Amino acid sequence: xxxxxxxxxxxxxxxxxALVLFFLVFVAVVIRTLLRPRQEMDxxxxxxxxxxxxxxxxxxxxxxx
Amino acid sequence: xxxxxxxxxxxxxxxASASHLDSFSYDDAICRMFMSAMFIWGLVAFLVGMIxxxxxxxxxxxxxxxxxxxxxxxxxxxxxxxxxxxxAIFAFAGNAIFAGVYYSTQRLCKTxxxxxxxxxxxxxxxxxxxxxxxxxxxxxxxxxKEYAELEWPVDLLIAVVWLGFFGVNFLMTxxxxxxxxxxxxxxxxxxxxxxxxxxxxxxxxxxxxFGPGLVKSYPxxxxxxxxxxxxxxxHNAVAFFLTTPFLGMMYYFxxxxxxxxxxxxxxxxxxxxxxxxxxIWAGPHHxxxxxxxxxxASLGMVFSLMLWMPSWGGMINFLxxxxxxxxxxxxxxxxxxxxxxxxxxxxxxxxxxxxSIKSVNALSHYTDWTIAHVHAGALGxxxxxxxxxxxxxxxxxxxxxxxxxxxxxxxxxxxxxxxLLYIIPIYVAGITQGLMWxxxxxxxxxxYPDFVETVIAIKPMWMLRILGGGCYMAGxxxxxxxxxxxxxxxxxTYDVPVIxxxxxxxLEGVPEAKPEPTIDGVAxxxxxxxxxxxxxxxxxxxxxxxxFTVWVVIAVVVASLFEIIPTFLIRSNVPQIESVKPYTALxxxxxxxxxxxxxxxxxxxxxxxxxxxxxRYGEYSKPGEFIYDRPFQWGSRRIGxxxxxxxxxxxQAFWHAxxxxxxxxxxxxxxxxxxxxxxxxxxxxxxxxxxxxxxxxLHGGEAYTEEQxxxxxxxxxxQAERIAAQIETDxxxxxxxxxxxxxxxxxxxxxxxxxxxxxxxxxxxxxxDDATASLHTTPxxxxx
Numbered sequence: 001x002x003x004x005x006x007x008x009x010x011x012x013x014x015x016x017x018a019l020v021l022f023f024l025v026f027v028a029v030v031i032r033t034l035l036r037p038r039q040e041m042d043x044x045x046x047x048x049x050x051x052x053x054x055x056x057x058x059x060x061x062x063x064x065x
Numbered sequence: 066x067x068x069x070x071x072x073x074x075x076x077x078x079x080x081a082s083a084s085h086l087d088s089f090s091y092d093d094a095i096c097r098m099f100m101s102a103m104f105i106w107g108l109v110a111f112l113v114g115m116i117x118x119x120x121x122x123x124x125x126x127x128x129x130x131x132x133x134x135x136x137x138x139x140x141x142x143x144x145x146x147x148x149x150x151x152x153a154i155f156a157f158a159g160n161a162i163f164a165g166v167y168y169s170t171q172r173l174c175k176t177x178x179x180x181x182x183x184x185x186x187x188x189x190x191x192x193x194x195x196x197x198x199x200x201x202x203x204x205x206x207x208x209x210k211e212y213a214e215l216e217w218p219v220d221l222l223i224a225v226v227w228l229g230f231f232g233v234n235f236l237m238t239x240x241x242x243x244x245x246x247x248x249x250x251x252x253x254x255x256x257x258x259x260x261x262x263x264x265x266x267x268x269x270x271x272x273x274x275f276g277p278g279l280v281k282s283y284p285x286x287x288x289x290x291x292x293x294x295x296x297x298x299x300h301n302a303v304a305f306f307l308t309t310p311f312l313g314m315m316y317y318f319x320x321x322x323x324x325x326x327x328x329x330x331x332x333x334x335x336x337x338x339x340x341x342x343x344x345i346w347a348g349p350h351h352x353x354x355x356x357x358x359x360x361x362a363s364l365g366m367v368f369s370l371m372l373w374m375p376s377w378g379g380m381i382n383f384l385x386x387x388x389x390x391x392x393x394x395x396x397x398x399x400x401x402x403x404x405x406x407x408x409x410x411x412x413x414x415x416x417x418x419x420x421s422i423k424s425v426n427a428l429s430h431y432t433d434w435t436i437a438h439v440h441a442g443a444l445g446x447x448x449x450x451x452x453x454x455x456x457x458x459x460x461x462x463x464x465x466x467x468x469x470x471x472x473x474x475x476x477x478x479x480x481x482x483x484x485l486l487y488i489i490p491i492y493v494a495g496i497t498q499g500l501m502w503x504x505x506x507x508x509x510x511x512x513y514p515d516f517v518e519t520v521i522a523i524k525p526m527w528m529l530r531i532l533g534g535g536c537y538m539a540g541x542x543x544x545x546x547x548x549x550x551x552x553x554x555x556x557x558t559y560d561v562p563v564i565x566x567x568x569x570x571x572l573e574g575v576p577e578a579k580p581e582p583t584i585d586g587v588a589x590x591x592x593x594x595x596x597x598x599x600x601x602x603x604x605x606x607x608x609x610x611x612x613f614t615v616w617v618v619i620a621v622v623v624a625s626l627f628e629i630i631p632t633f634l635i636r637s638n639v640p641q642i643e644s645v646k647p648y649t650a651l652x653x654x655x656x657x658x659x660x661x662x663x664x665x666x667x668x669x670x671x672x673x674x675x676x677x678x679x680x681r682y683g684e685y686s687k688p689g690e691f692i693y694d695r696p697f698q699w700g701s702r703r704i705g706x707x708x709x710x711x712x713x714x715x716x717q718a719f720w721h722a723x724x725x726x727x728x729x730x731x732x733x734x735x736x737x738x739x740x741x742x743x744x745x746x747x748x749x750x751x752x753x754x755x756x757x758x759x760x761x762x763l764h765g766g767e768a769y770t771e772e773q774x775x776x777x778x779x780x781x782x783x784q785a786e787r788i789a790a791q792i793e794t795d796x797x798x799x800x801x802x803x804x805x806x807x808x809x810x811x812x813x814x815x816x817x818x819x820x821x822x823x824x825x826x827x828x829x830x831x832x833x834d835d836a837t838a839s840l841h842t843t844p845x846x847x848x849x
Contacts, residue, residue, distance in 0.1 A: 018627050022620075026342040033334045045330035047248045048320050051091075053175040053566040 086565040091171045093559070095184040097462050099164035100455060102192060104541075104548055106156030107451070109199075111538040113149040117142060118534050121704070122527040124729060124736045138742045139203035143663030147214040148202045153443055154212055156195045158307060161451035163191070163231070165314040166254055168458065170235065173251055173317065174242030175566060183234035190226035194219060205661035206280045209696050210295045212302055213268050217282045220269045227265070232258045239610035243569050247610060249333045253313030255614050256341055260305040260621050267625070268298035274759045276752045281657065283759050288691025289639055292699055297625070304344050307442065311450050312336070312379065315403070318454050319386055322399045328385035332378050339375035341620050376414035383407045398473035402453030405481060409445025413438065428503070431669055431703040433523070434495030437488045444484050444537060452476065452544060459551045464559055468550035472543050479540030486533030494526035503677040511680055516706040517734045524736075642689035644822045647760070647768040648815065650753045650781040655812030657756065658743070658805055660696065667737070669700035670709045670816070683710035683817065690820055693768065695760065705737055710817030718788045719795035721810045743806035744798070748785065753777040784811055 046054075120133045120142050134141035171178055178184050197219045201207070207214040215223070235258060239251065271282035286294050320327050327333055384407060387394060394400040416438055420429055429435060460467045467473065501519040504512035513519050648656060659665075672678055674685040686709050691697055715721065720731070726744065728737035754777040761768045773780065782802070788810055789802035801807050 018623060022342050022624065026338060029338045029342075030335050033331050033338075036331065041330045042326070044246045044248065045320075045326035047173060047244060047246065048169070048250070048317050049324070049326060051172050051175075052564045053243050 085567055087568060088563050088565050089177050090561045090563050092167070092178050092181060092184060093462055093561075095178065095181075095188060096164050096168045096458065098188050099160050099167060100458055100462065101548075102188070103157060103160035103164055103451060104455065104545060106152055106160055106195060107448075108538070108541060108545070110149060110152035110157045111534070111541060113145055113152060115531070115534050115538060116140075117146055117149055118527065118531045120145075120738070121736060122524045122531075124738055132739050134738045136739065136741050138205070138662075141662075141738050141740075143666050143738075144203050144205055146666045147207060147211075147663060148199065150212060151198050151202065151214060152195070154302075154306065155198070158311075158443070158447050158451070159191065159195075161447070161454065162257075162306075162310040162314070163187070164458070165318065165454055166235070166310065168462075169250055169314065169317040170238055170254065173244065173248045174238055175244045175564070176238060176241050179234050179237035179241055183230050187226060187230035187234060190222065190230055194223055194226060197222065201280070205663075207661060207663065208269070208271065208282065208284070209660040209663065209665055209698065210268065210284075210291075211299060211701060213265075213295070213298060216280050217269070217271050217273050218280065220265070224262070224265060228258070228262050232262070236610060236614065241568075243566050245569060247613070248317070249330070249337055250313035250317040252337050252613075252617075253309045253316070253340075255610070256337070256617050256621070257305050257310040257313070259614060259618050260301065260309075263618075263621055263625060264298050264301050264305065268294055272759050272763060274752070274755050276749075276755050279749075279752055279755075281756070283695040283756075283763060285763060286695075287763070288694045288697050289688045291695065291697040292691075295697070301344075301625075303442075304340065307447055309340060311447060312340075314454060315383060315407070315450060318450075318457055319383055319403055322397070322403065322453075322457050323387055323390050323393065325386065325390065328382050328388070332375075332382045336375045336379040336382070339372060341617060342624075343372050373414065373418055377411060380407055380411035380414075383410075398470060398477050399453050399456045401474075401477050402449045402456065405477075406446050406449035406453060409441055409449065409484075413442040413446055416441070427673075427675060428499045429495065430673075431701070432495035432499040432502075433491045433526075433702075434499065435702065437491035437495055440491070441484070441488050444480075444487065448537075449480070452480070452541075455544065455548070459548060463551050463555040465551050465554035465556070468547050468554065472547050476540040476543045476547070479536050479543065483533050483535070483537030483540060486536055487530050488533075490526040490529040490533070494523040497526075498523050502681070503675070505677060505680075511677065514681070516681075517732055520704070520736055521734050639688045639692065641692075642687060642820065645690055645692060645819045646822075647693045647764075649784060649811070650757060650773070650777040651748075651784045651808050651811045652815045653756055653760065653812075654748060654753055654781065655805075655808035655810065656698075658809045659698065659812060662740070662809075664708075665698045665700040667700075667702070667704035669703050669707045670697075671699040672707055672709045678707075682707045683713060684820065686817075687820065690817070693760070693764075695763065708813070708816060712814050712816040712818040716814055717795070718791045718807075718810050718814065719797045721813055722792045722797045722801070722806060725806055725809075740806070743809060744801065744804055746805045747803050748781070748805055748808055750778045750781065753781055781808075788814075 123133050125132050138144065167178060167184065194215075198215055201216060201219065202214060206216050208216055235254065239247065239255075270285045272285060273282045284291050284294075316327060316333055384404070387400065387404070390400070394404055419425055420435070420438065456467065456473050498519050501513045501522060506512050647653075670686075672682045672685045679685050724731045724737075725740040727739050728735040729739075754774055757769050757774055757777055761774065785807045786802045788807045789800070789804075792801060792807075792810075793799040
């Protein structure tokens with residue numbers, strides 16, 4: 001029965017919508033990434049360099065450093 | 066610094082302000098366990114690879130008549146090759162992943178793994194999976210789907226260990242982390258855990274057949290559908306088992322070893338999302354088969370190209386991380402290994418999409434080109450990253466100076482030369498053989514009609530490969546000396562630094578709030594965008610690993626569903642061919658032998674609509690011909706000729722019997738191994754009905770009649786006796802009617818014959834000397 005339902009749907013239309021949606025979301029993520037502030041990126045990039053927590057780690061961490 | 070001295074961690078930071086500190090230490094013992102397992106299984110994978118590399122050009126020990134499978138069924142090519150691939154992927158690369166993930170996750174999260182018990186269950190469970198693979202695959206217990214060969218009991222174990230132990234342990238660790246931001250490496254790990262689970266579950270849906278001494282199953286998918294599922298799995302398994310976790314590790318260990326942050330963190334984020342959002346859709350080879358309109362297929366191509374950009378972006382990002390540190394690369398074996406790994410990553414991600422271009426694929430498919438490609442990836446990208454990581458970890462995990470940086474350098478050079486000596490001849494072999502298969506004379510005939518000619522031509526290349534593999538393995542053995550000696554110099558008790566830090570929850574005073582727009586006098590939508598673009602939601606979101614994981618799951622599952630569902634619908638799209646009938650009991654049993662023996666490792670069953678191919682093998686394969694094929698047996702490499710129509714081209718039972726006994730005697734120069742055990746092992750008559758009932762269940766009860774099921778043994782015996790008599794009459798061995806070889810021959814005689822079989826001939830014609838003519842009507846005789 002499930003199969004019949006699927007078969008009845010116009011599947012290609014759905015795939016096209018999904019494909020476009022994925023594409024848009026991806027573009028949005030890329031744009032947002034490019035807009036993030038430099039210090040924040042630098043701080044996050046340096047996380048692996050220390051094995052112990054580097055303070056401060058709170059929300060204020062973004063504005064510091 | 067790394068190999069010259071015992072590296073020490075920076076002293077734990079004192080936090081003056083916090084009164085609520087708690088103490089923790091990292092679980093390095095589990096990393097030591099996984100790293101040692103990685104090394105040992107790596108050697109096993111290389112060793113089995115070497116055996117295969119020798120068996121191919123030398124089916125017999127030169128100058129003797131002793132076959133290189135020593136007439137042992139569990140030592141023959143078809144059974145060992147899956148062992149090699151599984152050992153390389155799941156044992157070597159798998160344990161490397163776990164060593165790297167456990168080491169880096171704890172340090173990126175600034176917390177110990179959530180549960181030591183789960184870590185151990187994960188470790189021992191995974192080793193148990195590997196041992197089970199090492200026992201079942203040579204025993205011929207296999208689903209025959211490449212990299213998903215393990216049978217259903219092992220598959221269940223894998224699911225429990227992967228998701229239940231590893232996945233849960235990992236996610237709980239994320240939840241308990243003391244670092245707010247999840248470093249990008251962790252994202253790659255999340256995507257790995259999620260996607261591999263989805264892939265594993267969907268590709269391994271089977272109906273088991275129960276019986277004494279029987280571990281066997283039939284996939285719920287058949288033929289074309291089964292093939293699509295398998296290659297959806299194959300394509301993405303390479304991405305999410307051999308690529309994403311290793312990328313995550315590279316994003317951790319490269320900055321660590323180079324002591325500088327990654328060149329562009331932004332680029333690494335884009336790299337991640339491109340893999341999650343686009344990779345699953347990308348393969349245009351997948352889109353080709355779905356009924357998408359042209360523009361969507363074109364978008365798929367654009368996706369492929371877009372995927373190519375972040376891959377290379379990733380590669381450049383890695384290389385630029387080393388800017389100003391190249392001096393160090395020259396002296397540090399760790400960085401050297403990493404640089405070569407990155408180079409091979411770039412090469413493989415460039416070659417992959419190229420191989421999916423139709424005209425390239427027409428030449429490369431079924432040849433050694435694919436083998437060269439995967440070894441560039443496995444030995445170069447995965448292997449070099451794993452060994453580089455090993456040299457990074459050795460002094461840290463064993464808390465002793467690396468025994469010999471000189472030997473590490475020797476390892477590096479031997480491995481590098483080894484890879485080149487492997488892949489260059491194999492590329493040459495692939496292209497040579499591909500060109501020979503398609504070469505036509507001026508009069509439109511095949512230039513090399515004898516398949517074996519094209520095999521003999523590439524034997525020298527195969528011999529060079531033995532040298533290449535030998536170098537790579539010698540390098541690894543030298544790595545083993547370093548591992549052993551460094552381990553031997555370890556302190557009596559390991560120093561376990563205790564770190565003090567407040568849990569994150571105590572610091573989480575201020576929740577991430579939606580900021581006010583910073584622009585004024587514009588439309589609301591612009592304000593909304595402005596607020597959104599600050600990324601506050603993503604910061605909030607990525608602090609919530611569960612939600613993050615859920616989104617990755619959704620992205621992966623949705624994309625997968627859109628790929629998978631059409632393949633289910635394909636069943637209705639596969640044009641029915643009236644003359645295609647289910648296999649007889651004996652043929653089905655013979656087919657199961659074909660699967661168990663791993664003939665698909667050397668033979669394809671898929672004739673493509675290409676002139677030279679039709680000329681060589683016969684009419685090209687139609688989708689409707691495979692509807693009873695569980696599992697499909699299209700194969701991926703033609704070490705021997707395609708067999709899709711062998712029932713038409715070689716109908717004689719006697720020929721096959723002689724050929725199985727000693728292929729080289731019938732076809733001089735053949736490299737097919739002899740199969741003497743097929744003449745000793747008996748057919749398990751009792752299991753026939755069970756097998757047929759499982760198939761019948763999957764076909765909604767329409768494959769076999771009740772009479773065919775209950776009399777399966779009688780029908781099969783009848784067919785077996787006919788074939789055995791035929792062999793004897795033609796001058797072959799007598800008394801084979803109970804032996805497995807007869808069932809396998811029954812299957813071969815049937816292959817490809819249905820397409821143009823006469824429709825439902827009334828079974829009146831007397832059995833001619835051509836056994837196949839009468840065989841066809843057998844299922845009908847049963848009263849279909």
